Amino acid sequence: MPLPEVLVNIEPGRNKLGVFEDLRHVQENIGYVPTREIERIATRRGVAVKDVHTVASFYPHFRLKPPIRVDVRVCDDMTCHLRGAHQLQRALARQYASASEHVQVRDISCVGRCDHAPVVSINEHYHEDTNFRQIVTEIDKELVAPRVEGHSHPPRSPEERGIAIQCDPYSSPTDHYSIYRSLLANKNFDEALAELKGGELRGMGGAGFPTFIKWEGARKSPGDEKFVVCNADESEPGTIKDRFILQYLPHMVFEGMMIAGAIVGAQKGYLYIRHEYELQTEVLNEELAHLREIGLVGNNILGSGINFDLEVFVSPGGYICGEETALMEAIQGNRSEPRNKPPRTVNSGVWGKPTALNNVETFCHAITILGRGGEWYHNIGRNGSPGIKFVGVTGNVRNPGIFEVPMGTTYRELVFDYAGGPFEGREIIGFAPSGPSSGYLPASLLDTPLDWDKVKALGSMLGSGAVVVCDDTSCMLDMALVASRFYRNESCGKCSPCRIGTQKLVDLLENWTLGINNPGDNKLLKDLSNVLRAASLCGLGQIAPAPIQSVIKHFPELMKRHIEDHVCSAGICFAGSV
Amino acid sequence: MRIDQTHKPWLYFTLAAIALSAIVFIPYARTATQPGGGTPIGLTFGVLALALMVFAALLSVRKRFPVIRIGRSRLWLKAHLWLGFLALPMVLFHAAFHARGLLAAILMVLTIIVVASGVYGAYLQHTLPSKMFRQVPYETIYDQIPVIRAQLVTEAQQQAFNVAEMLAPARGAGATVVLTMLTVPELGAEVAAFGLFFDSEVLPYLQAERPLATRMAMYDRTRAAEEFDNYRKLFPQKAWEPITAIQDIAEEKRQLDHQLRLHHFLHGWLLMHLPLSAALLLLGFIHAFVALRY
Amino acid sequence: MAHHDSGPMTLTVDDVEVTVPHGTTVFDAARLAGITIPVLCHQQNQTPVGVCRICVCDVGERALQASCVFKAEPGMVVKTNTEPIQAVRNTLYELMLSDHPSPCIRQQQSHDCELETQAAAAGVLPAANRFKQRAVPVMQADDSSVAIHVDYSACILCDRCIRGCSEIRHNNVIARQGKGYFAAIAFDSNEPMGNSSCVSCGECMVSCPTGALTNKKIVGQSLFEDSDGDPTTHNKAYPVETEELLALPVFKGVSGTFLELNAGAVVKRMYKAGEVVVREGDNGSTAFYILEGDVDILIGGPRAHVTTENEQDGFFKKMVSRIRPKTQDVREGERTTPTHIRIDAPVDLPYNDPIAQLHAGDLFGEMTCMSFYPRSATVRAKTDCVMLEMLRNVLDVMQKNKTFRAKLEANYRGRALGTHLRSVPIFSTVSEDFIDILRDRVELIRFAPGQIICQEGEPADSFFLIRIGFVRVSQKRLGEDLVLAYLPRGGYFGVMGLLREIPRTATCTALDHVEVVKIKAPDFHLMLDRFPEIRLQIEAVARQRDKENTFQLQRTTERQSAQPLHQFLAQGLMDAQSLLILDLEKCTRCDQCVKACADAHDGVTRLLRDGVRFDKYLVATSCRQCRDPLCMVGCPVGSIRRKNSLEVIIEDWCVGCGLCANNCPYGNITIHEFDRDGKDAGTKGKVRKATSCDLCHDMKEPSCVYACPHDAAHRVKPNEFFAGMLGTNLDEAAK
């Protein structure tokens, strides 16, 4: 189905709004995005060809070449790596080496299904908890007859799943959005902000920045046009909580956004969701349709004179889109490259307008606070840590999954009590509190509680609550390399330190795992880390050296054995298996 | 031209013509007081003979203008072959087997030689092409043989250089040096020997003209093969390729020499046939002219 | 910073206090304080982007900030050059240098690669780099643009070219592509630069700090120098001032710096009326732009063609037949005879009287200049003329100029479209008014070598006529590309998809600089509706192509057959339609065939009695009339083509470039020198023309066969002739 020749109703200066839809449309119809379609899109939008191409080529989601018959992509990031994805990928590659014109086996960055590791994507259908035999069967099926039906339909509500969620203040779906209704009725925005402040609600995306400050900033920022953005581009390995929330608590997310919109005075809310979350997108769109139905979005909502519209913006993909300014660039139809800051997003966000951007969980918890009260929220935490947190525990544990836990819960409790502890006969040697960006902590620090400041004090971070557990079958140096690879893969390439540095870091670590090390390597690593941390444009680059630095810091013995003795107790390095 | 089935009609025609002439000639020779060129029948034979000769000579002219569409060349050649042959009995009948006068005698002898050389040539052209086909697979255009030979010399020199290059001790720097050192032992003396062999045996042979070349060692195929085999044994396998190539070049040269020889046979008889034909034709015309004039 | 509105503010940069207006960046503030912060990605005339991070400074934030974008704030204390900052910068230089060829092209040319000089100044030397070098280059160097060389490995992604292209020149060609370590700059949708919409203004090249974008100076060639030695161009070359050029509309929007860099690549020349500017068949490397005056453009009359007169059966009747030259090559059995010869100028020459005029504002010699093809026609000044002669980098600038391009297109539409369209047999009946309709609807599109014009499997949306260049038509079969045809200028494609409303059945790729006329599907269908006979013809052609394609496919599968056929196949004999074979058991090597050939063809032979043997036959070196004639690939003037009866013939306007001879895998095409004739006669020198066996197509039988006295030479259809020997007739089998 060809695209219409001319794009009508282009908002001035926003030609590229919706460019992804165009690209996606083409890809769905043709299977990829040929050059001529890029040209057509450019013509249609009145922009230069390069502007469309630069975007299309940036996102791995868009194929610029005709697709191969069976595109097998194996996630080999932290959790999946721990669960043998690497061996799986190698086995698959070997299996289909002779059929390379039909089957291609390659990497994919974490798709947010870490609780079901390993995950393999076959022609963009995700196969979870899978193994070699299953994948081979699937590939063979695909070779014979390409599958057409959509994804499966797992349970969508917590009831179906049979779990209770503490943070949801509503007892029944009929009560949903009552907080927003009352807020609109009362227009007591300052009170609401105060409530949030009282609940000490922090940004749950990882930075832990107090939410009310952000909202207040955006609220105070001059301008008539403002935006609320929900960052549901959950792409960090191990991070799966947003998926859970989006799937089971969409109403809370939307309501949080609506409230934020009301507070900051925004007219438009974007829920920026990664495209791999197909089910969640569906759920959200259903919920959004419901909202429209009941008239809670649109102009002059409930006669309050407030206009607010919501949009589920499906990300074209990439970890970097989780960076707030990069995300905004993506919304604007650009390459998802972070902006130089300042200006801050609260002052100049989407389209340069004041924007309140928060994590899914943040919006969700905002409703919790507003529904149950800031005090309830504050007190539910333990050990002096306020609030609750959704935490995903994955890796070498028996029951990986997402857990809603009070803050202050120790990691040991999480790992052993919630997630069932390590496998039989295995011993935990380390863990990452929040995926790669937090670096790795040794098992000895398992007793650390979930607390923003306490974890930070260890040189790590609470982050998004993506706990990845490594047992003694894994090698921490290898894990650091895996994390570095992830950053290398996901670097946007805008600034030179990150673009080049992440690759050089991977090169260096690969050498180490191969047993090649030079006397100056430590200095080199130090310099490199320094450059990445100090000179990178955004958090991605700045955090990129964290994994290896934490391993060096917390696992000196292991590093010594690797560097000096070329011995890997887990038997992963030096054997060429990495 | 291969004498094959297609020549049958011509053969029959020729035989018939001879028979017919004989039928005319014999009674005439028996009755006439003095059978010879001057008599009407003798004159007729003479004129016929001359006409046939002229026709035969026209082939040469025909060949000058191969494109003109006046009958296929092969038709012409067949005609030349058989009608030219027919000229001989005609001449004999004309002269009634006697030659009166020096000129007539010369003419008669010339005719016999020319026809005989023609028959010999036809025989050669019947047999030699297939011989050449079998014996000279590397055949090329005869006229270009000197050129090709020069090219062969260059090529051989290049190959010889390649041999030396491949076996030369490693030079320069880098990993390749190490690899080379590992795989190739020092073969300085052998390379030098091969160089000497090449310069003293192969190259002169490649450059030599045919008569000289036949006296060279390389002319002997088996001996050359032995020599090359010896050198191959001296060197590692990777150097075999250029050596074999040189051997092949020598073989090509050998074949070219052979081709020269065969070609000279194939066309050498023309050196007799053609000039004598020319002389024959000239004298024949003078003979006819003088005889008819006075 | 809306709340700090305006007014001066004071800050401290490296212990220097400086007062600057609001909104000033730290970089500028430092500059005002007399402190130079090293930077790579920033230029004063461009918006700062802060990507190279060399200019990072300590502004008291958690991380270092890029000073070029960081706005100064009152009371700010900035450190620009502390030891940690230096360390960061040095490591950054080291990182960049690790993937950067040292010295890069710019450094080699003018020693001003900013990265290398800055790094060297900071004491970072390429040799001491500690990082592993990039294993696979992000992209291969791009040499497609005639003006600018692109070396991706030298690129540090500073975005200066991008801004130069978009912000300064508003050409919007360059952007980034890809992400992360594999990001690179791209032209349009990652086209080779030469294929892109780049107008060669040179701004990017001027902006580039490294050797990534460098001026392709045409080495050793300056138009000032070569005018002395060459007696044919005795005209003095006058230098053209940059300002003068920039004043011309065709050079509007070009970087002056760039033009100055290429000062020797464009000169002005004056020609007196009657003077020959370029001559057919000559080699050259320049194009001409007519500033004033008119010129005649012509080619030597078509070479004589021979035919047999009075050819009749019977010996004596044959005696009187003779071969005479013809003025025009009328070939029986062809639907149409050529009416126009396409040349390297915006006009077509009528076949019978090949002469035309060009006027001020016209450009000619593009192909010669771009692809070094010999001149396809002679140009003679009609009135006194002033011309710009230029090398290909300057020509490229002109060609890419949008207004000039539009004018060229208009010229084409006005002058040549009609003749061009009608020269395609199936459109010969299209009426004038319809061509008028088409005139405004067709598009002229250029493709660079290797570019895909249309892809198999894509929806068919247009019909293409080849205006210039060569197109390969291939199909994907059994995982390999199967070449179906090579289309020369005047060829057309895209019919089948449109006619049957199916996706493209084949991939068409430009083999050199191709220019096609694109007729969109609606117009095409309109034409078919208006002229039903065209539909019939196209359908016939489509069927024919279908059949050929099937045949091709079947043959490829047979290529792998068993031993007896091996030699036959290895020698490619099955690809031949007609072989000249000499029975070596009959042949006496008398060379009559060669002489006959030479006699029949102006004294040059088109056959060589050497080659590879098959069985007892010598397959002589003479055109085989291949089914897949590689020789046709890329003929710059489109003079080699197939007759309807599939023999390969070379038309008279061959310029003797030798491409077909090189392409022929069997060495069957040779280049010979001929004396000039026709309108061009009398001028000195010779013309080179490619020759190949034409089967003596005007006569009943090839001369070589006719002249063989030994019944050894035969022209045979190999598959039929050798069918007995091979045990199968490949042709039959194919059917």
Added chain:
Amino acid sequence: MAIRKRTTKSLARRHDLDYFKKGSDIRLWQWRLALVALIAAIIWLGASAFRSSQAFSSGPISNAHAVFGQKCEVCHIPVVSGMGWLPVVGNRRHVPDSACLSCHVNTGPHHTDLAKITEPCSSCHIEHIGAMHLAATPNKGCTECHANLEVSHGTPSIATHIDSFTKGHPDFRPLRLASAELRTSAFGLKFDHSVHLKKGLLGPVVDGAPQGKVTLQCASCHRVEDARGRDAAHSGLMAPVKFDTDCRSCHTLNFDKSVAEQAPHTTALAALQFLRTGVSAAHPGDDGAMKRAEAVLFREKCSLCHTVSGAESLPRVTNIALETPVVTPTKQPERWFSSAIFSHTVHGSVQCSECHANALTSTSGKDLLLPDIKTCQRCHDGQSRPQGPVLQSGHAESGCFLCHEYHETRPHPVAVAQGSEPPSPAFRLDELLPRH
């Protein structure tokens, strides 16, 4: 050995495309040798032409011209004077009459007055056909006219349709035209061949004593001698029979016993005078003796053969003296054929009687003993052609040239008295024949 790749292209690329224009050495040598052969042939021709013209001679020349053997230009007059040394082309093909006339100064009259055309010499006298008599011209030269004769004026005096000797040639004129009267008047002698050819004739008597019997042969009287006794081999004519040499030995002219001398056989008057002188001396005054003697001589002796006027009237009267004896002289033609040549010499091997058979039986002096044409045609039967070799013995040449002359260059030896010579009785027979 597939080391070195041989493809059509690699093979073709080795060659110079114009090689065939440079020519092949063999071909070159062919032409060179051809040229050499041609030059050799020409040189040989030229050299032999200068050395002897034999090379160009279309045949051996006649004996008569053998003296010119090497000098073609004598007859083949140079085209441009001085260029005669140039063989073949330097000289005229046709020999002009002037060339012949330079030697053959007096060719005698052609019968130009009658002939409509006068052919050049060479039209009849064909050279280079061997050592033949040049005069032996082919019949064609004659029959051209005589096969169907027309004369410029008057009527033809000869047969008009003569194709050859055997065809259309009339019988010899004397045989055709001579009457008996003519014959009598012509010869005037009483002679009996048959008597004379009888065996055992008395023979001469010397002093009254017969010397023995004799048998006469033809040649006893007929000899190929001309009138003056010269050998007439050249002409081949029979000399007239003479009394003194052929007859007197038997037929003595003694007239008196006492006078030993015989009377001369010249004229009757001379004989009478001699008689009177002799008798008067022996018998002075004896008139009777005188008369007896006169009667013996004239009445017996002379009138035996001759007609003596008066003697006939009184044949036996011996004692009556004749007053003046008148003896009619005899005539013998020197040539019998007026326009033809006959040579007895040539026919020497033939017996006289083979042709003159009737001479054996002839009894009268009036008999014309000339053989007729049929006699000739027995041998001259037309089987052999002029210039041709004798095919078989027995067939003699029959060409016109054999008997007839075109030029009449040789005057017929009609006796003309010269000086003191007595006039010869010889005459041409045709003088007696009727004129047309």
